[in-house]
Amino acid sequence: MSDDVPRVGYTEVADQEVRSLRVRYCRLRTAGGEPVAELEVLSFRLRFGAVAVAAEGIGGVETQPGFRRQGHMSRLLRQALAGMAHRVDVAFVSDGIEGPYERFGFVAAVAEGNLVIPVRSVERAAGEDLDRPVPGVRSGSPADLPEMIRLYNTAHAQRPWTHERHAGWNRLIPQATWKPGSQTLVLHTNGAAVGYAVLEGRAFGDPLGSLTVDELVAENAAAARLLLMAIARLCWKRRLSEFTVREPADSLTGRVARHMGCTYQQRFPPSGGMMAAVLNRSSLVRNLEPELRRRAAVQQSDKVFGEAFGALRRGDPVPDETALIRLLLGYWSTDEAYAHGMSIPEWYRDLCTAWFPGGGTPSLPTPYAHRLDRY
CATH class of the missing domain: 3.40.630.30 (Gcn5-related N-acetyltransferase (GNAT))
Incomplete structure (x- = not known):
């Protein structure tokens, strides 16, 4: 069934508090009010090192048995992510199923x-x-x-x-x-x-x-x-x-x-598990500028930093946003990104090595998801 099938509408019910998190319910229903599919969008602030940014996470994803395998969940996820992109720059999944979320830009980002x-x-x-x-x-x-x-x-x-x-x-x-x-x-x-x-x-x-x-x-x-x-x-x-x-x-x-x-x-799951996706690259990188400056310390002049930082916001030297989220979170270092086929221009390499040292290094602890914050 295509996403424009009639008689199924999208609704959101926002700003209900559940166990200390603000929750938005995103639903598909038939014209008669019968539930088709539902997911929850939760609001929190998540760290990328010493800087925390506003973020939203997807949970409670479910399609009613009579409506499964008809494309409804794909439509619901697309509409929910479009709404999230107006509010935050990055999205998370606490416990993703293997396979489906990659189609929407998510990637496993923490072990x-x-x-x-x-x-x-x-x-x-x-x-x-x-x-x-x-x-x-x-x-x-x-x-x-x-x-x-x-x-x-x-x-x-x-x-x-x-x-x-x-x-x-x-x-x-x-x-x-x-x-x-x-x-x-x-x-x-x-x-x-x-x-x-x-x-x-x-x-x-x-x-x-x-x-x-x-x-x-x-x-x-x-x-x-x-x-x-x-x-x-x-x-x-x-x-x-x-x-x-x-x-x-x-x-x-x-x-x-x-x-x-x-x-x-x-x-380290190859797919599923704890996943993340960039919704607004330029805005996310702009908000993380203090953290990138902290990682770079005084290794580069302001002019060199500013030029490279502007290039990073535009998509060069890391054009792949799934690689970018892994690098920003410390799931990958630049060396690991090279091993996965990413190429960084020579004039950016020293700064990118400082920006993306990987978790478990002196400037960036290992990314970790504590169980009490999962949803």
Whole structure:
């Protein structure tokens, strides 16, 4: 069925708040009001290093069974993206299906990663048994959220893909009957919060086979070590030999865990997963100028920077926008882009190497999507 089939109309219902995110519902319905297809567009601010920009993400994509394989979802996505392009310069998908989204300019732009930490490694690094409570660690409450937001925003202030969390943020998963909710631990030193951990909840009746930490953020290495000890103690009490922490390897938590001894598991999907698309190239690059200047430091004169920056906004030296989004986010470095067939003119190469160093480098942490900000 073509996109101009009669009797199916497009509507948007905007600005409803769902779990701390502004949500816009985009729908196709028949003339009689029967639902055909629907998706959600969520608003947030997402980091490209030290600069966060307004962005929107696509989620909740669904076509009713009786209307599938008739082209309705393609029409809905095109119309939703056209509306997004009037509001923001970049679009994201939190968990894309393999195949379909590439047709709309999306590309996989972040890898999935987590730390696996043996309890014995933590105990050995601590130099003591885990049978005693860790001082300063207690169960968290909603009153701790402002400090948790501050700690998170500080810890990931330059990490691509992470959300800039606003003052009213609360994406902790509420607990309900038969549904596990988030469990929090907060570490206080001298009356101030210096770290927290959010544990993935366990539903009543679930086996005690694993323990997963959705986030672990600390002000310093000593605080991270104490939180890891507190979680290892929970595992020791449940007779678990290891636990998983969903943090990047180059975070403070990752560095402390690596020192103790751990495994880092990472997955790079060829398609689907966490994806991004440029909607307005010139405007996006213009908004990221302070970040590109930060990465370039003082390696080039203002004249050279200005000429190259103008060329980047126009589409030279990186004409492919799927390559551009991967370079801006740090999923690729310039060397990796060369390996995929991209050619950069000689006079731009030094500056592009500074602009696009790839994640996990001194000027740009690894891009990472924390689970509590997914949708």
